[in-house]
Amino acid sequence: MIRALLAACALLLLAACGGGGGGVTGSTAVGVGASPPPPPTPPPPPAAQNFATLTVDAGPAGLSSGPNGYIQYNVAYVSVTLCAPGATTCQTIDHVQVDTGSVGLRVLQSALSPAMLAALPIENDANGNPLGECYGFVDGYAFGSVRLADFQVGGEKVAGMPFQVIGDGGAFAAVPSLCSSGGGANLAALTALGANGIIGVGVTTTDCGPACAAAGGHSAAIYYDCPSSGCAAIVAEAPSASAPFQQLPNPVAAMSVDNNGTIISLPAASGAQASLTGTLYFGIGTETNNALGGASVLLTSTSTNPNGAGLINVVYNGLSLGESFIDSGTNLFLFVDSAIAACTGQDAGYYCPTSPLSLNATLQGTNQAVTSVAFTLDNAASLLATNDAVLPGIGGNPNQFSGLNAYPQSFDFGLPFFYGRKVYTAIEGRNAGGTTGPYYAF
Amino acid sequence: MSREWASIAFALGSCLIAAWPAQASLGGRRDSIDADRRHLGAQLSATVAPTHTVHRLTLPNGEVIREFARSDGVVFAVAWRGPARPDLRQLLGPRFDDVQADNVLPGGRRTRRPLAVRRPDFALSSGGHPGAFWGVAYLPALAPPGFSVTDLAEPSS
Numbered sequence: 319m320i321r322a323l324l325a326a327c328a329l330l331l332l333a334a335c336g337g338g339g340g341g342v343t344g345s346t347a348v349g350v351g352a353s354p355p356p357p358p359t360p361p362p363p364p365a366a367q368n369f370a371t372l373t374v375d376a377g378p379a380g381l382s383s384g385p386n387g388y389i390q391y392n393v394a395y396v397s398v399t400l401c402a403p404g405a406t407t408c409q410t411i412d413h414v415q416v417d418t419g420s421v422g423l424r425v426l427q428s429a430l431s432p433a434m435l436a437a438l439p440i441e442n443d444a445n446g447n448p449l450g451e452c453y454g455f456v457d458g459y460a461f462g463s464v465r466l467a468d469f470q471v472g473g474e475k476v477a478g479m480p481f482q483v484i485g486d487g488g489a490f491a492a493v494p495s496l497c498s499s500g501g502g503a504n505l506a507a508l509t510a511l512g513a514n515g516i517i518g519v520g521v522t523t524t525d526c527g528p529a530c531a532a533a534g535g536h537s538a539a540i541y542y543d544c545p546s547s548g549c550a551a552i553v554a555e556a557p558s559a560s561a562p563f564q565q566l567p568n569p570v571a572a573m574s575v576d577n578n579g580t581i582i583s584l585p586a587a588s589g590a591q592a593s594l595t596g597t598l599y600f601g602i603g604t605e606t607n608n609a610l611g612g613a614s615v616l617l618t619s620t621s622t623n624p625n626g627a628g629l630i631n632v633v634y635n636g637l638s639l640g641e642s643f644i645d646s647g648t649n650l651f652l653f654v655d656s657a658i659a660a661c662t663g664q665d666a667g668y669y670c671p672t673s674p675l676s677l678n679a680t681l682q683g684t685n686q687a688v689t690s691v692a693f694t695l696d697n698a699a700s701l702l703a704t705n706d707a708v709l710p711g712i713g714g715n716p717n718q719f720s721g722l723n724a725y726p727q728s729f730d731f732g733l734p735f736f737y738g739r740k741v742y743t744a745i746e747g748r749n750a751g752g753t754t755g756p757y758y759a760f
Numbered sequence: 761m762s763r764e765w766a767s768i769a770f771a772l773g774s775c776l777i778a779a780w781p782a783q784a785s786l787g788g789r790r791d792s793i794d795a796d797r798r799h800l801g802a803q804l805s806a807t808v809a810p811t812h813t814v815h816r817l818t819l820p821n822g823e824v825i826r827e828f829a830r831s832d833g834v835v836f837a838v839a840w841r842g843p844a845r846p847d848l849r850q851l852l853g854p855r856f857d858d859v860q861a862d863n864v865l866p867g868g869r870r871t872r873r874p875l876a877v878r879r880p881d882f883a884l885s886s887g888g889h890p891g892a893f894w895g896v897a898y899l900p901a902l903a904p905p906g907f908s909v910t911d912l913a914e915p916s917s
Contacts, residue, residue, distance in 0.1 A: 501848040503865045518890070532820070724896050727894065
C-alpha cells in the first residue's frame with residue numbers, strides 16, 4: 319500500500335516536472351474575509367533519476383589509436399561525474415566499465431584533468447598518511463591513491479565517496495612489491511584497462527570487507543600506508559557503505575536511495591555489430607521502472623564463504639561447477655568443454671565451432687532455485703576478425719589457454735549472457751524486491 | 761683451506777640454505793612450505809595420498825593454498841582458491857617470472873582473460889573475479905609416477 323502511494327507520488331512528480339509551462343500552478347484567488355489557507359507543505363524531494371545509459375562500443379577515445387590500440391569488445395560503459403567534495407570543480411568521465419564482478423569506483427589518473435586531480439583530496443589512514451590501494455583483477459592489478467569525491471551517475475549521488483585513482487603519481491608512483499606479487503599486468507594504462515575507469519557494482523557492500531579490517535597480512539589486505547617515501551605497510555580500513563567511509567564502498571550500496579542492487583538491461587544482438595545501447599538501473603523494486611517481476615532469483619554465496627561472495631553452482635555437461643558466476647566485466651563465456659573445437663594460432667584458447675552451437679547449462683542458487691539457460695556459441699576467430707564491438711556467442715576455455723587439463727570448477731557467464739536480458743544483481747544484506755541479497759536474477 | 765675460510769664458507773652455505781627455501785615453493789623442498797606458512801601467516805595441515813602429500817595452508821582471510829609434494833618433499837604443484845590471488849612471487853619462486861613473461865597484455869583485440877601459462881614444463885590455469893579467485897600451477901616433469909592432473913581437484917566436502 320505504502321509502495322503504491324509512493325509510486326503514485328513519483329508519477330505525480332514526474333508529471334509535474336515533465337509537464338512544461340511549469341511555474342506555480344493551481345493557485346486560486348483567496349476571497350477577502352476567507353480564512354487564510356494553511357501554509358503549504360514542502361513537496362517531498364523528487365525521486366532520483368535511477369538510471370543511466372549503457373553503451374557497448376569500441377571504447378574510449380584514444381583506445382583504438384596508437385601502437386597498442388585495439389577495438390574493445392563486449393564491455394558495457396557508463397558515464398560518471400566526479401566533483402571535488404562540496405565544490406564546483408567537476409568532471410564527467412565517459413567510458414567507465416560497468417562491472418558486476420568487482421566492487422568500487424576506479425578511475426585512471428590519465429582520464430582526470432590536472433585541475434580535477436589537484437582538487438580531489440586523498441583519504442588519510444589512521445597514521446595521518448595518504449592511503450593507497452592495490453586491487454587485484456583476473457588479469458593483473460590496479461594500484462593507486464584513494465581519493466574522495468562527490469560522485470554522480472544518472473541522477474544518483476554519493477557525497478565524499480572514496481574511489482581509487484589508478485596509476486597516481488607522487489608517493490603512489492612505485493607499485494609495492496607485495497601488490498605486484500599477485501601476478502599479471504599493471505592496469506594503469508588506457509590500453510591495459512580498456513576503459514577510463516571501472517565502476518564495480520558487485521554483490522558486496524565494500525571492496526574488501528572484514529579481510530581489510532586488520533593490519534598486516536597478505537592477499538586480500540589491500541590498503542597501504544603511503545607516506546611521501548612511498549607505500550609499504552598494509553593498514554586496516556573498516557568496511558562501511560555509508561559515511562564515514564574507509565574502504566571503497568560499492569557506489570550503489572552507498573546511494574541514499576535505490577541502493578539494494580542494479581539491473582543491466584541490454585537488447586539482443588543477432589550477430590556481430592558495432593554497438594548496443596541499453597540501460598543501467600539503480601535499485602530493485604524501489605521505483606516503477608525496476609520491479610523484480612517474474613525473474614528467477616538465484617541466491618549466491620556470501621562474503622563469509624571462504625571461496626568468496628557471488629558464487630553459484632552451474633551444472634554443465636553433467637559436471638557440477640561450484641565456483642560459477644555471472645559477470646558483466648568478463649568479455650565472453652568462459653568454461654571448459656574439450657568436445658568443442660578450439661581455435662588455433664593467435665586465437666588459441668577461444669572456441670571455434672564450425673557452425674553456431676546451441677548449448678545448455680543449469681544454474682543453481684544457494685537457495686536451491688534452478689534455472690536452465692540456453693545460449694549459442696559462435697566461431698571466435700570469425701567474430702574477432704570483425705571491427706565490431708558487440709560479439710555475441712564468443713567463448714573461451716581456461717584449460718586451452720594453459721594447456722593444463724585442470725579440473726573444471728567454474729562457468730563464467732560474461733557480457734554476451736546479458737544481451738537480450740535484464741540481469742539483476744542484488745547486494746548482500748539488502749532487501750531487494752522482497753528477497754535479501756546477494757543474488758542474481760534474470 | 762684455513763679454518764677462517766672454512767667458517768666463512770660454512771656461513772655462506774648456511775645463508776644460502778636459509779635463503780633458498782624463502783625463494784621457492786613450486787619446485788622447492790618441503791621446508792619451503794614452512795617458509796610459505798610463516799610468510800603468509802597461515803595454518804598448516806597435511807593429507808597423505810598414495811602418490812603425494814597435500815600440505816594445506818589456510819590464510820587469515822580464509823584463502824586456502826594446497827601444495828602438492830612428492831615423497832622426497834619436492835613441491836610439484838600449488839593450487840589456491842579464496843577471496844584474493846595469493847602472493848604468487850612467494851609461492852611460485854622463480855616460476856613467477858614465467859607467469860609475468862607469458863601474461864604481457866597482447867596488442868590487438870584483447871580479452872580480460874585469467875592468468876595462464878602454457879609451457880612444456882610448466883602450466884598455470886586460473887580464474888574467478890575480484891573477491892573470488894582460484895588457480896593451479898603445475899610442473900608435470902616433477903610429478904610423481906602415477907599422479908594424474910585430476911588429483912589436483914579439491915576433494916568434495
